[in-house]
Amino acid sequence: MKAAYVYGPETMDIRDISMPIAGRGEALIEIIYAGVCGSDITMYRGQHPTAKLPVVLGHEIFGIVREISGGINGIRVGDRVAAEPLLSCGVCEACMQGFGNVCGKLRIIGLHENGAYAQYVKAGVDKLVKINTDIPDKLAALAEPFGVAYHVCMRGNLRGGEDALIIGAGPIGNITAVMARAFGANVVVSEPNQIRRATAEKLGFCTFDPVCGDEGTLLSETSGGAGFDVVFEASGSKAGILSTTRLCKIHGVIVPLALASAPVDFVLGQVSFKEQTVVGTRVYPFLHYKRGVEMLERLYTDGVPLDPLVSDILPLHEAQRAVDMMINGENACKILLDARA
């Protein structure tokens, strides 16, 4: 089968590799679309803290079940499915407590094992979520980031009625904005890039330009000057990270969701000064992945605008161009690779 194979830092090509063989309890999935994610770029550059090259990228898995062994959740050959890509060890302290998403030895399909930038991938049958509605393929392919967004909203303790700020309108920022609104929050999206801000506006959000805009006006117009109840930091930028304590209110919650690793002079005392809570978040427990997919389908059925979330669809053999677009920030939102083109 064809796969976009990264065999060294910043060296990727399309190769013919052998098909994955689904073992007991696993399914073989024919990929329809693979989502391109920021963490794929970290991998492509050979900078991921735990995963090593070579590998076929792609942890945002959506396709059709072609073979299945040991079905336990009613999924059959021919079903459209999203596959949760986490491979937890099952025996470490975190796993024993039921938190496999923060497993000390967490492995992920598409980072540690060959992933979805390919015609086929294998995944555990217990990790599959069947797509039940007539949601179009290109939107169903957003299952994985919707799982991320569901988990971050749960971590941010959204219950409805909060003022929520999303810093950064990249794909995950905009999807988090859609999810936070579905949780009942009043959402504002902050983004300096005009193209990405326009995507947020097409999705129906009020936006803020953190370079030209005035923070004081933003706060007085949205929260009576008090600050946001919840601030989701999805930019990973220094300016974004440093603005979180200013824009979050007293006793508010800050959720950093960009896995930025560059050190920033963040003053923890400012968190104490306002008695804020900073909450970490990493991928998702399977339940939240599943709930995220269900929410995606429900929003589609309800007619919520979702189309702007997918800005580019490229054939699999143009995976290099997709990666370059991510690096150069040319994409207005999510890029999908079409494995059947």
Ligand SMILES: [Zn+2]
């Ligand atoms: Zn991702």
Ligand SMILES: [Zn+2]
């Ligand atoms: Zn573990």
